[in-house]
Amino acid sequence: MSGAFFPIATLSTSLVAAAIIFLLPEGALRARTVLNLAAAVLKIGLVAWMVRGLSQGQTYAVEFPVLEGLAFVLRADALGIMFAGLSSLLWLFTTIYAIGYLEDSPNRRRFFGFFSLCVASTLGISLAGNLFTFLIFYELLTLSTYPLVAHRGTPKALAAATLYLRFTLTAGLVLMIGMVALHTLAGDIRFGQREILAEFGPEQRGTLIAIFWVLIAGFGVKAGLVPLHGWLPRAMVAPAPVSALLHAVAVVKAGAFGIVRLVYDVYGAELSQALGLLTGLAVVASVTILYASLRALAQVELKRRLAFSTVSQVSYVILGIGLFGPLGTIAALSHLLHQGLMKITLFFCAGNYAEELGIHRIDELDGAGRRMPLTSLAFSVGALGMIGLPPLVGFLSKWYLGTGAVQAGMPWVIAVLVVSSLLNAAYFLPVLYRLWFCPGPDHGVGKWPEERHLGRFETSSWLLLPALATALFSVMAGLLAGLPFTPLEWATRVANLEYLP
């Protein structure tokens, strides 16, 4: 009973929350806030329960047939629950943040409704047990994020949302074609049934390779692989919590997670390696990492720089997948979470600057460290983590990537990592310099673009606390990486499942 109960309950927490939010009137502020937070906390509880159960060897799965030979499968496996844990945890923070961020702005019912839907889809993605179910939630994610990106209703926001749709819907179709082709070839493959494709003979290799790249093209749009990343920087017009969600938890991650599922749970790392797919992935990821870092260097808007940084960072995950061997896998999986923690921190902070001081451009940040020390501290933690400095989680990812590259016989990847680190430093350190060392309005130089005093502290505590919490998480997850249930430990557990019989 409980095997089926938990996945469904986890999924429906946010679905039900979304439905109720849509039914509540716009003015029901308190009820909505309570509902949002209660659902988020409940979801964390459910996921935590499943984590506990999983480590004790229980299974959580539910399925029913949708078509002949095709089922809707929800299953909590170690990999899925890892992603679910990330999204439910970050959902809580983002919800808190969004409540503060959208104070006194219109259309909050719509926002939070789709927000919940978005999280429901992310959870569905993480718990999906086969490609078909994955696709269902993947597309649902596209749909539920559209209103969030278009939320402001300005021409710019609408244009960005349209561009977003063009990319993602087309990608969804490509993905669907690939999945149907795979289904035609091999039937319904549950995640983890790697033996199905492994048993195909050499005459099917070409087809398998072609389908793989079609699927990668489909996932690559959301994962922001160059040259399919064009929507991402434009989507920055969305409100900050949406950007945080898009970049750290939901959309970009969904693409990366899809590739993880594809390689590890459908094709299997061995087969992918044998077909020569992993090297291709690593090359694509490397190009993306370097290109996006260079582009980030040229941005003058804070959020756009962060967006290109996301493009670059998410490809670390792909790079890790491309490195055959347990270390590369650990790197990929842990970075999936690490990047989420760091990037969400950065976006929270960027939102705080925009809300409290009206800062959007990097050159307006001069001296903001004095005015908003805690926010700036959190931002610094995120930025240094992105550069890959210990003890932040970014360092761990880089560590496993580098060592995994050597293990996979691709030491050139280390050069990519080093150059990427240097570029990261080149575009984040100047920001930090401006924050902490440049004299700004609080030193009597110039004026904040649009200063507001939102709270008792440097800004509203709804905005401040989530940023601090995620920053703290990204420090602790790095500093104490050896503890059980940290991202790294859990990733190692999953990688062992993949590579050990």
Next chain:
Amino acid sequence: MNSAASLLLWLALVAPLPLGLLAWLKPPRRMRAVVLAASALPLATLWLLPRVGEGALQGSLALGGLSLHWRLDALAALLLLLTQLVLLASAAYAVGHRRAALSGDVSHARFWPLLGGLAFALGLIWVAADLLLLYAGLELMGLCAVGMMLLPGKAEAIRAGLRYLIYALVGSLAWLLGVALLLGAWGTLELAGLAAVAEPDATTRIGMALLAGGLLLKAAIFPLHGWLVPVHASAWTPVSAVHGALVVKASFFILITLWRLLLPEAITAAWVLGMLGASAVLWGGLKAWRADSLKQVVAWSTVGQLGYLMLLFPLLAGTAASVAAMAWQATWLQLAGHALAKAAMFMAAGNLMLSTGASRLVDLAGTSRRLPLSLMTFGIAAVTLMGLPPSAGFTAKWLLLQASLESGQWPWVAVLVLGTLLTAAYVFRVLRCSFVEQAPRHEFHPLPRGMDLIPLLLALAAVGLGLVAEWPLAMLRQGGVS
């Protein structure tokens, strides 16, 4: 047992006629009344459904020297259920619609008998196993539909209705000509008998071609769709909903039934039909994308969506049994999903237009804040049309894609992709307009709650159907592709 089931079936089929007449005399004022009165019909069909699973229910009616054959198999029963549900929803909606939009318009009462006639005609078409019965049903349906379309009485409505009328009539004659050839050649009107004796010789082929011409005209398949969009422009919302959801599909149903009986191996012609469908998808999508009034968008979308159904022809002709089975299921799923979604969409669009008092897309600005429910309904319905998961449209598209890939008929993959993209383009054009914030404030008229609820339920049903598709499809498979 069997006779009881037959009796119930015919009661359910005929019942709309007296109900419609009753409502004509005493127009209902509450949605509840309509729902209470008519919900017995789908319940009856639901009761019948498991009973047709094992074997079709069939029989004949003697009428003078004539014997008319009917047959209720799983497909017919499912279609009947679908028809009853959509009509029930439209009827309930119509009550609210009259209250909100047409208070004081006496001509509204005429809607009811026409609706009853339409319901009877559609039921007749689903269960007919006989060309004469089919003909009668087709004609009754056409006339009722025209009548309903004409109810608003504006000049544009009249012109469009006239066009619809004369083309429908001529289409029937083309169909009758084909029937004449078939009857002359094989001497029977009964479908089963025809299937037994008929061979695909020249007469059959030409007869089918003529018949298909007429039916394609009635089904508004590209390039014979010209009458469809103007008709919807001024029709009442519940009428549009019924028409877009059901009426056009009856002709398709007849065509595919006859085609499979008489010309199962005609690959080239099937491809021609498929190509027409593909053109319909593209043309309908294109026009819907470029349309600038809400109702036109929805109407054009019907043209496009009907094209998907036509892909069944090439996928059935000369393909492997598994492909044919997939395509078969996909088409009916698509039809059902589209029926529910299109009805919902017409209603949602009608609500939006009623509330804002405007019909152009640019006038939708601000609706996402003021009329979120209607817009949401529109969006959910659009999910099915776009074929995004987890809707019926998605599941159908999945099957269609799978069938196309498995049979190597690549062009349809491209059609599906382009069609989906175009659908997304026009749907999101509407949604985009609704998201615009800086626009002059409209007066927004409040609507009865039921008018929001009914399309929402329909749209959710269309979405949910995608997830529970296995239930009807298993029944279809049990009935066999035959």
Next chain:
Amino acid sequence: MTVSLAWALGGLLVILACCCLLDRQLRRACLAFIVFALVMSFTWWQLGVPWLAAAEALLGSLLTGAALLHALGRAGDVPRLPQRDATPPRGTEAPAHWLAALAWLVLAGLALAALLRSGRLPLDGDVELSLVPFALLVMVLGLWAFAHHRHLLRRLLAFNILGSGVFLLLAGLAGPGPEVQGLILVGLAVALVGSVLGVLLLRRLYALEESVTLEPGAGP
């Protein structure tokens, strides 16, 4: 009925159809149609289906004719339709209409030829069979006129002629059995309802917009 009578009736029907369809004087055309319907009724009688003959006389000739004449009449307080079709003639499109009609004719002819060659038709159906070519002609004339004319009344006439052609063909091919009678009866009823509805709408349209065609721009 003898074959020669069938020939005579068939010829008469074709001529009447021509009169009805080619005349721009609408009243004359309507009268021609009434006569045409009467001849049809006579033909049914001759074929031994008196019920059908009566139905044709009642539905086809009397009621439909009355309806058509009503369109041109003065009843009610709506403006009266012009008595002459003044729509401009089709220019370059006319040959296309002819060609389409011809193709249709050839197609139907081919089907009939194939049918005859197969020898599956009842052998004693000479009379009915001899009506078939005329039925084809009438039908194609009706079809052509339907595609060609703009005036809605003339299109309604064309539709009725077309229908009669199809009925005749039906009877000619399959003999006047109960199925055929059923089909024709339904067809007659539909044609009547269609015509009545069409006429009423036409009058309404003319009253509202002074237009007698489907194209919004084109005047009477």
Next chain:
Amino acid sequence: MSQEIFAVLMIAALLWPLVLVLRQPLMTALTARGEVRFPLDSLWATAPLPALLLALLGADGSLSLSAWLLGGVWVLDEPRRVLLAFTALLWLLSGWYARGYLAGERDRANAGNGAAASRLARFALLWPLTLSGNLLLLVAEDIASFYLGFAVMTFAAYGLVIHSGTRDALIGGRAYLIMAVLGEGLILGGLLWSVGALGTLTLSGLREGLGNLEHGVWIGVLLWLGFGVKAGVAGLHIWLPLAHPVAPTPASAVLSGAMIKAGLVGWMATLPLGESAASAFADLGRAMLVVGLVGAIGAALLGVCQRHPKAVLAYSSVSQLGMLAALVGTGLLAPAMWPALAPAVVLFAAHHGLTKGVLFLGVGIGEHPPRLPAWLLALLLTLPALSLAGVLGSGLATKWAFKAALYEGDHSALVTWLSLAAVGTTLLMARTLWCQWQGEGQARRDGLVPLAAPMPLAWLLLVVSALTLPLWLPALGLAPAWPPREELFGLWWPVLLGVALALLVGWLTRGRPLRMAGRRLPAGDLWWPLSRGLSRLWVATGPWLVRLAAAKTAWVAWWVALEEAGISALDALGERETWLRRHAAVLMMLVAVGLALALLFSTA
């Protein structure tokens, strides 16, 4: 000593500075608004005390923390103890010194200067943070902790370098940061590569395995250069003379005394010194040797042309580190010698650390002379200089230590070269003292208020501890030997030669041409042509970038135009709908005919 006490000491040593870091904002938050608190209180100055205690009291041992990063292993052994001891001592006394040095800032802050107050707060925050990084890298045995310590120290020290916020400070800071980031990148590359290949997580595992790795020598090169940035390897040293003069004097002291030793520690921790390594490493050793000597001698030549005493001292650091690099290179070249050489290198590091610290602090003392007799002050300033030159005290012991080792290993040529470098050192020292003397004279003429308490006291203590290093170092396990009497001349002649040269040059020029040279050879030497070249390159690529951006814009615009044209074409196509509508009847006929044709001719 029990394991628990060791663990407590170890953790306290690393944690206490961090606690002090956290204490700063807390105190600030607790201080009432308007009230100005001097953040460098005496508690603040105790930051390195636990580390010193650990070095003095801690027995050899290790502490493993499985939860820490990738598994932390912190070790205290003999070389580490020495390094830790002198590092902690230098930090302690420099910190104390800073309390006096920054008193001026305090006064300005008290007078309501917000900028000064925030500078002070920043200094108080970053000083212990840098210290904690420095300490961690010394005791770390696991690579992650080591890298963590290295990075924390490097990046936190940036704030110390640019403390004053002047233009020079910013340039120095920029040079420091750019080079540091480059170094971090190289180190990261080397570490990842080697760890991936060896699968080890500890430094000793790395050191032992590296020698036999297939591409080990390239990893070695990466690590050499990466740590070489910190250790001022010739060519990569350019940040040193730029950053040291601009930093506050106590920061310069720890920077030059303790922090640049991190590079040396890195070499010693990662390169396969004393291991039977692949022959390629001998080439690497040769390269290190040559480059080290070039640095040792070249830096001396560049340094004597400097005018600012701290710049001269910075060059001296480069020169000294060059010698150390040469010694490490020798260790690679001749692994057998390393066991004998290693203590000498550690001793050298400790000696240089303390002595250079004293010299830097002395610069501050010279600028703000205390109430001491001039001769005493001069003597106290000269003694460390002589020590560094190797005449007496720790310098003499150090020099003898490695000379003895080198003679034993039959590397007398190297000894000659090192002696040449010692001549250079002497010249540098002479130049420093000269500059200081001039500066002090200037200060006395200006009549600056001499500073009291912490500064001179700390300096004096450091002078003593630096000079007596060989006396107290045995307490930590490293017992340097004094040279036998007959070797003294061999050790002194470079100094004598240097003094003679200095006097000669001084007499010949009386300062003028050197000033000219100083103008032509500014501190940071290569930095200026490099930065000019790079900025010229940037200016040159600017138009290309603009063109690239324009091309991209044009590309997007082309697509947009194409899309618009396409849409209007589609709209025009859509107009055909009227035609379709009008001819539906004919179309129906045609569709039927077409279908019939398709049906008739397909299978016929």
